[in-house]
Amino acid sequence: MHDPYGTLIGSLALETGTRIALLVMDGVGDCDNDGRGTALQQARTPNLDALSKISALGQHIPVAPAVTPGSGPGHLGLFGYDPLLYKVGRGVLSALGIEFKLTRRDVAARLNFCTLDDDGNVTDRRAGRIGDDENRRLLKKIRGALVPPEGVEVLLETVAEHRALLVLRGDDLDDNVGDTDPQATGVPPLPPGRGRHAESRTAALYADIAGRVRTILSDEPRANMILARGFAKFPDWPTFEDRFKLKPAAVAGYPMYRGVARLVGMPVTAQPTTAADVCAETGRALADHTFVFAHFKYTDKTGEDGDLPGKIARIEEVDAALPALLERKPDVLLITGDHSTPPSLKAHSWHPVPVLMHAPFLRGGDGPGFDEIACRRGQLGTVRACELVPLALAHARKLEKFGA
Amino acid sequence: MHDPYGTLIGSLALETGTRIALLVMDGVGDCDNDGRGTALQQARTPNLDALSKISALGQHIPVAPAVTPGSGPGHLGLFGYDPLLYKVGRGVLSALGIEFKLTRRDVAARLNFCTLDDDGNVTDRRAGRIGDDENRRLLKKIRGALVPPEGVEVLLETVAEHRALLVLRGDDLDDNVGDTDPQATGVPPLPPGRGRHAESRTAALYADIAGRVRTILSDEPRANMILARGFAKFPDWPTFEDRFKLKPAAVAGYPMYRGVARLVGMPVTAQPTTAADVCAETGRALADHTFVFAHFKYTDKTGEDGDLPGKIARIEEVDAALPALLERKPDVLLITGDHSTPPSLKAHSWHPVPVLMHAPFLRGGDGPGFDEIACRRGQLGTVRACELVPLALAHARKLEKFGA
Numbered sequence: 001m002h003d004p005y006g007t008l009i010g011s012l013a014l015e016t017g018t019r020i021a022l023l024v025m026d027g028v029g030d031c032d033n034d035g036r037g038t039a040l041q042q043a044r045t046p047n048l049d050a051l052s053k054i055s056a057l058g059q060h061i062p063v064a065p066a067v068t069p070g071s072g073p074g075h076l077g078l079f080g081y082d083p084l085l086y087k088v089g090r091g092v093l094s095a096l097g098i099e100f101k102l103t104r105r106d107v108a109a110r111l112n113f114c115t116l117d118d119d120g121n122v123t124d125r126r127a128g129r130i131g132d133d134e135n136r137r138l139l140k141k142i143r144g145a146l147v148p149p150e151g152v153e154v155l156l157e158t159v160a161e162h163r164a165l166l167v168l169r170g171d172d173l174d175d176n177v178g179d180t181d182p183q184a185t186g187v188p189p190l191p192p193g194r195g196r197h198a199e200s201r202t203a204a205l206y207a208d209i210a211g212r213v214r215t216i217l218s219d220e221p222r223a224n225m226i227l228a229r230g231f232a233k234f235p236d237w238p239t240f241e242d243r244f245k246l247k248p249a250a251v252a253g254y255p256m257y258r259g260v261a262r263l264v265g266m267p268v269t270a271q272p273t274t275a276a277d278v279c280a281e282t283g284r285a286l287a288d289h290t291f292v293f294a295h296f297k298y299t300d301k302t303g304e305d306g307d308l309p310g311k312i313a314r315i316e317e318v319d320a321a322l323p324a325l326l327e328r329k330p331d332v333l334l335i336t337g338d339h340s341t342p343p344s345l346k347a348h349s350w351h352p353v354p355v356l357m358h359a360p361f362l363r364g365g366d367g368p369g370f371d372e373i374a375c376r377r378g379q380l381g382t383v384r385a386c387e388l389v390p391l392a393l394a395h396a397r398k399l400e401k402f403g404a
Numbered sequence: 405m406h407d408p409y410g411t412l413i414g415s416l417a418l419e420t421g422t423r424i425a426l427l428v429m430d431g432v433g434d435c436d437n438d439g440r441g442t443a444l445q446q447a448r449t450p451n452l453d454a455l456s457k458i459s460a461l462g463q464h465i466p467v468a469p470a471v472t473p474g475s476g477p478g479h480l481g482l483f484g485y486d487p488l489l490y491k492v493g494r495g496v497l498s499a500l501g502i503e504f505k506l507t508r509r510d511v512a513a514r515l516n517f518c519t520l521d522d523d524g525n526v527t528d529r530r531a532g533r534i535g536d537d538e539n540r541r542l543l544k545k546i547r548g549a550l551v552p553p554e555g556v557e558v559l560l561e562t563v564a565e566h567r568a569l570l571v572l573r574g575d576d577l578d579d580n581v582g583d584t585d586p587q588a589t590g591v592p593p594l595p596p597g598r599g600r601h602a603e604s605r606t607a608a609l610y611a612d613i614a615g616r617v618r619t620i621l622s623d624e625p626r627a628n629m630i631l632a633r634g635f636a637k638f639p640d641w642p643t644f645e646d647r648f649k650l651k652p653a654a655v656a657g658y659p660m661y662r663g664v665a666r667l668v669g670m671p672v673t674a675q676p677t678t679a680a681d682v683c684a685e686t687g688r689a690l691a692d693h694t695f696v697f698a699h700f701k702y703t704d705k706t707g708e709d710g711d712l713p714g715k716i717a718r719i720e721e722v723d724a725a726l727p728a729l730l731e732r733k734p735d736v737l738l739i740t741g742d743h744s745t746p747p748s749l750k751a752h753s754w755h756p757v758p759v760l761m762h763a764p765f766l767r768g769g770d771g772p773g774f775d776e777i778a779c780r781r782g783q784l785g786t787v788r789a790c791e792l793v794p795l796a797l798a799h800a801r802k803l804e805k806f807g808a
Contacts, residue, residue, distance in 0.1 A: 031765045032766060037768075064409055065787055065791040066794035066798040067794075067798075068803060068805045068806060069805070070805050070807035074807075083806075084408055084412065093807065342765065349798075350795075372767050373768070376785065377781075382785050
């Protein structure tokens, strides 16, 4: 991994007792809602307003200009891992999303149930979008009948609808396995060992397994085959603790975010979901950790639902809960999102994300409020997400001087 | 080509029906003209002013901080090709400038006529700056007498004064040919096959050709030899269409800009020169293209002439013509320049270039006006030129999410 900036910061990091809190309001950034202003602009947030007057404001670019991040890359950036360098395969992301605990012996892939016709061509890549119950029944049927090839364990988990997780577990497995999903109908599934995948032992194993699954599902009317993509191993990255000399804790109520924390070796100390509980648990975790990542989901969920009033209300909930965190006086408090989720888009977006950093050694406060407009004028300027942990380390006096 | 950002954007690009227009006011950026303000500040531009109130403003850096771009790199950046990675040889730029249609079998070089003394040393690298007519006469003389080596065709075109274009056409030609221009007088032309160029078959061919030209021109009093530099092949880059999944059209009245469009496979659909025609033709091209590049030359030309009132008038012409483009309602409209050409400098410059982006999913409008000062405070911030097409793609909903 050629990561000059991350390596530099790691080489300068010092272990000290100062404490950093990172509060992620998932998807907090917004557009202007036809002139009514962003959710942050419209929300009544007396605590954030007061804090912003004695804090530095700025905005971060989650991945790169114009790029909309998924939750994985969005959080990796916030954890100080450049998501353009630290890439996570789709199989691993699927495992994170259901908090399946991958080991170093595993190769994960995302499965779709699909429909094949009598000639073996795909007629529906999603098997009519079967429901979760049907998905569970089919996996149970496969588990009951499948005799895996020698030396490999096959683990299957329902994700949702037609989607499932496949994990191959064994010694010396590789992830050089081709997608079998042809991304089209009227053609057969692709062979996993084609082209540059020909040398993969795991591709040959998976071809064998897929053949056996085809037999097991042959009497099914709709979901009579599986398609796999994104074969990937749990990445072998430096842990957050080793890299930044921090003792981290994750406070996160949803599986995906606990999963991303695990990706960098960050242990989960609490699983709250409400703003009040998130702030209270974060405060508690600060008692014996030097870095606490806290995740609040509903600013994203309301954005995805196109629910602007809901998003405003969720921001106000966080604001009301904030004193429980502030009273534990972290040395540095970062409040931001992993990306923007404008209700007008009903989806994640590429826009820069507002950042508030309450910390010593500022150039005055940037207030009066914490919103997209104030933030883009703030003293932090526009930074990349993966520069925020380094900045927090600097303000917490955890970085040595570079060069004599 | 190691281009992680361009490759990422390409991998996320979706083919959709939304339409993007890029209006380039060549060299539009300016300095402050001894406190009188920039040309954009002084121009009366009611249409741009109104548009800026409902648009995002920002500024772009064409190549890199402090670097003044030529027209080639300036436009490549705007087309989403990082000009630090996508380099164009001088020979190819010469061909673009006169719209010579290079093929994949060609190697192009820039020629200067020069004067050699009896010992074969260069006494004048520009042959007394001969005129265009003399240049044409000399090329005609060479064409008439030159017997090219087996398997290669030699094409010669006048550029201007002492400058010409040389194109070698044949199978398996390479561009590993050394410059023969010694960049000094009192020394002989350099051999094209020296050092690392020794293995080049094309260098040997060109040495042969240059020897024959020397004989043909031996009775000329001034221009009795040629010097060549910048041997280059037409670059083998991904086309704009393949890269961004857009159906592009170029609307450009001058050869250089049509040439740069061809460099990325962008077909030219109209060749207007006046602002009114440029805007009208751009609107027309939007009917059946998803990306239209429109070029207006005279903001640069007046800048190069040091003609501030002229530059102001040209900006006002564009402003007056704008409604013909706006009424075609592109989903995203970018208005910017390929670089700045301050009349006080009479040349291209390194300054950031104002950008206006009219698009959905903004964070309010940034107006009240479109000029260098408003733009550097705008919501787009300061971006690299090669990030503008990606941003337009994002706002036109043409980019998938990165990671799950």
